[in-house]
Amino acid sequence: MKRSKDLASAAWQRRRDFLRKAAGSAVAAGALGPYVLRGWAADTVNIGGLYPSTGSMAQIGQACVVAAKLAVEMVNNAGGIKSLGGAKLNLIISDVQSDTTVTRTETDRLISGNKLSAIHGCYASALTLIASEVCERAKVPIITGSSTDQLNKGRAYTFTPFARASQFAKAQLQMAKLVGDKPKVAVIFENTAFGTATSNGLKELAPGEGVEIVMFEPYSAGFTDAGPLINKVKSSGANALFSVSYLNDLILIVRTVKQVGLNIAINGGSGGFVIPDFYKNVGKAADGLLGVAHWNHDVNDAAQKVNADYKKRTGEFIFEYAGGLVAQTYMLVDALERAGSADPQKVRDALAKLDVSSGYAAMAPGGKVKFGPDGKNVYGHPVGVQWQNGDLVSVFPNEDARGKLLKI
Amino acid sequence: MVEIVAQAVINGLLIGGIYALVSIGVTLIFGVVKIVNFAQGEFVMIGMYITFFLATQFGLDPLVSLFVCMPVLFVLGVLIQHFLIRRVLGLNDLPQIFLTFALSLLIVNIALMLLTANYRTVHTAYSDEAFHLGGLYVPVAKLIAFGVAMLLSALLWAFLRTTDLGKAMRAASQNREVAQLMGINPNRVFAVALGIALALAGAAGSLLMPFYPAYPMVGQVFVLMAFVAVVLGTLGNVVGALIASLLMGIAESLGIQFVGADSGLIVVFLLLLVTLAVRPSGLAGGHTR
Numbered sequence: 001m002k003r004s005k006d007l008a009s010a011a012w013q014r015r016r017d018f019l020r021k022a023a024g025s026a027v028a029a030g031a032l033g034p035y036v037l038r039g040w041a042a043d044t045v046n047i048g049g050l051y052p053s054t055g056s057m058a059q060i061g062q063a064c065v066v067a068a069k070l071a072v073e074m075v076n077n078a079g080g081i082k083s084l085g086g087a088k089l090n091l092i093i094s095d096v097q098s099d100t101t102v103t104r105t106e107t108d109r110l111i112s113g114n115k116l117s118a119i120h121g122c123y124a125s126a127l128t129l130i131a132s133e134v135c136e137r138a139k140v141p142i143i144t145g146s147s148t149d150q151l152n153k154g155r156a157y158t159f160t161p162f163a164r165a166s167q168f169a170k171a172q173l174q175m176a177k178l179v180g181d182k183p184k185v186a187v188i189f190e191n192t193a194f195g196t197a198t199s200n201g202l203k204e205l206a207p208g209e210g211v212e213i214v215m216f217e218p219y220s221a222g223f224t225d226a227g228p229l230i231n232k233v234k235s236s237g238a239n240a241l242f243s244v245s246y247l248n249d250l251i252l253i254v255r256t257v258k259q260v261g262l263n264i265a266i267n268g269g270s271g272g273f274v275i276p277d278f279y280k281n282v283g284k285a286a287d288g289l290l291g292v293a294h295w296n297h298d299v300n301d302a303a304q305k306v307n308a309d310y311k312k313r314t315g316e317f318i319f320e321y322a323g324g325l326v327a328q329t330y331m332l333v334d335a336l337e338r339a340g341s342a343d344p345q346k347v348r349d350a351l352a353k354l355d356v357s358s359g360y361a362a363m364a365p366g367g368k369v370k371f372g373p374d375g376k377n378v379y380g381h382p383v384g385v386q387w388q389n390g391d392l393v394s395v396f397p398n399e400d401a402r403g404k405l406l407k408i
Numbered sequence: 409m410v411e412i413v414a415q416a417v418i419n420g421l422l423i424g425g426i427y428a429l430v431s432i433g434v435t436l437i438f439g440v441v442k443i444v445n446f447a448q449g450e451f452v453m454i455g456m457y458i459t460f461f462l463a464t465q466f467g468l469d470p471l472v473s474l475f476v477c478m479p480v481l482f483v484l485g486v487l488i489q490h491f492l493i494r495r496v497l498g499l500n501d502l503p504q505i506f507l508t509f510a511l512s513l514l515i516v517n518i519a520l521m522l523l524t525a526n527y528r529t530v531h532t533a534y535s536d537e538a539f540h541l542g543g544l545y546v547p548v549a550k551l552i553a554f555g556v557a558m559l560l561s562a563l564l565w566a567f568l569r570t571t572d573l574g575k576a577m578r579a580a581s582q583n584r585e586v587a588q589l590m591g592i593n594p595n596r597v598f599a600v601a602l603g604i605a606l607a608l609a610g611a612a613g614s615l616l617m618p619f620y621p622a623y624p625m626v627g628q629v630f631v632l633m634a635f636v637a638v639v640l641g642t643l644g645n646v647v648g649a650l651i652a653s654l655l656m657g658i659a660e661s662l663g664i665q666f667v668g669a670d671s672g673l674i675v676v677f678l679l680l681l682v683t684l685a686v687r688p689s690g691l692a693g694g695h696t697r
Contacts, residue, residue, distance in 0.1 A: 054517075054520060054525075055625075056625060058520065058525035058624075058625075059524070059525035059526050059527065059623070061525075062524070062525060188669065191670045217668065217669045218668065218669060218670045219664070219669030219670050219672075220669070220670045220672065220673060222629055223672070224423055224426070224427075224620075224629055224630065224633070225419060225422075225423040225661075227419035227422075227423070227547070227550075227661070228416055228419050228420070228660070228661040228662075228664035228665055228669075228672070229664060229669050231412065231415050231416060231419060231665060232664065232665055232669065235412055247527060248527060248621060248623070251527065251529070251621055252620070252621075255535070255536055255619070256547075258536045259536050259537070259538045259545065259547050260538065260545055261538070261540065261545070277526060277527055280529075281527050281528075281529045281621055283531060285536065
């Protein structure tokens with residue numbers, strides 16, 4: 001915390017020095033002629049990044065930070081924000097420690113301590129909801145990949161370019177029919193904002209999609225043993241299992257299903273299911289497992305390129321949330337270019353008018369981003385994915401499919 | 409129905425064995441040295457990582473690394489007693505609480521720095537196997553863990569009952585001053601108690617590794633259950649902590665099966681509250697041994 005403050009004040013000092021020198025040379029330049037001045041107005045544009053790099057979500061939070069830095073480097077290496085005289089992006093990362101109280105104070109601190117143009121974050125919906133409230137009050141735009149539909153209610157500074165929790169549900173239910181035509185589904189979900197929102201969506205839409213839900217059960221995240229829960233799934237007679245969980249629980253659930261010898265098609269949803277660590281921990285048993293994601297590294301060529309860069313840094317493919325936030329950074333860049341200003345209100349207004357269908361900003365299933373009045377991408381929809389030999393392949397719907405469905 | 413209950417009891421009993429290893433360590437330290445070790449879960453985590461690295465670097469089976477983990481953590485326990493805990497013993501409770509709490513924070517954060525927050529698993533031949541008996545199943549890795557946990561608990565019990573050092577530990581836990589008058593060296597007894605407690609945590613780490621992923625915060629999952637077990641089984645009572653751990657495992661499992669998967673802990677805490685209302689000093693009454 002202290003370190004980032006020091007860094008921020010150092011940056012401010014540098015900026016002051018720079019301005020003083022710039023002003024001095026501007027006077028000199030005035031005498032010499034106007035042509036030297038171009039490009040000198042370049043200042044930095046501050047972007048805040050709120051991620052849980054410690055605490056229970058640390059693993060994913062840290063990977064998000066790597067992606068956020070990669071995105072900013074890509075933008076700066078390509079010449080920064082051109083309409084602001086090539087201003088570079090300056091990413092200010094803040095650790096929200098996987099904790100809602102800390103998220104509130106960190107968001108406040110980030111906004112009051114820095115001149116920010118926009119913020120992105122926070123991975124977990126429960127944290128993003130808090131950060132979004134603070135941003136709304138401070139009138140700083142926040143762009144996020146978090147999926148809870150609550151983020152689209154009564155907010156003017158919150159933008160969600162990717163599929164919403166309720167849409168995930170529909171995709172998941174449709175995917176149940178990929179495996180069998182009479183699906184009997186058991187839904188188990190962690191009792192958090194993310195888990196409840198996703199599973200309620202499933203429950204509401206199931207009848208309309210012709211899917212029968214035979215078990216609907218919340219569990220407390222971070223259990224020591226998945227045995228009792230799977231015992232319950234077994235006695236429900238389900239032939240498909242939807243598990244709405246983060247990584248640690250999901251590893252235990254999948255391994256326990258194999259142990260029990262239960263023959264059931266598993267759809268792990270999103271969250272912890274679509275990150276490389278899942279395959280590393282579960283191994284071959286994960287092949288054929290289905291999931292849904294708001295982003296996948298094979299959605300288009302731009303995403304493949306980002307994926308290659310990220311792989312060079314980390315050795316792993318870029319997962320949903322991290323890839324999505326690279327796209328979000330480019331959406332902010334697009335807004336900044338059109339706003340021609342680093343003022344958060346102007347950036348917000350430009351974001352509201354965003355309409356892209358090519359380049360890095362359009363890396364999303366469907367390849368188009370345009371925000372409606374509720375801050376939702378009107379083209380946003382999830383992509384169905386399947387684990388195949390350690391890679392995550394888009395298999396659903398047909399127009400987004402990049403590989404063949406592996407029959408289990 | 410009978411089958412479902414039986415399966416729930418089996419699941420609960422097996423995980424209860426792991427709770428027992430952690431809680432026996434906590435209760436032993438509390439009984440003998442009279443301090444609460446908030447860092448006990450972190451030693452489970454250290455045990456898990458030692459097991460993980462032995463498995464990935466040298467291909468050692470987690471059960472074999474038990475024989476590395478336990479001595480290493482025993483020595484660590486003796487060192488911690490000698491260099492840290494010994495210095496705060498004469499003082500009031502606060503420095504003792506802060507010491508072990510600080511230790512816990514320190515270990516977790518060092519682990520985060522050195523090992524990152526990634527999950528690490530070890531796959532053994534028996535990791536995903538289970539014995540099937542009719543409609544019931546018993547996971548092999550958990551059965552082994554349970555068996556070894558019970559064996560270690562029995563050995564500890566025998567040690568406390570039959571050896572001079574064990575008797576000295578029980579004496580020191582009953583009345584430190586009188587024990588000193590009888591010629592028992594408290595520092596030596598305390599060092600051994602810390603060593604044994606940490607060795608048990610290390611054993612829990614090795615036994616968990618075939619079926620539970622390791623990560624820096626993993627200790628906190630188990631230490632909460634351990635603290636409940638220690639209170640439920642009467643503070644300082646080793647047999648009480650063992651029985652309480654097994655009961656809690658079963659209560660949690662039955663709770664998940666019949667109340668709701670997010671209510672396992674509610675049933676456990678209900679068990680604790682009822683016990684404390686009926687027997688305020690825990691299941692074993694006032695006895696600490």
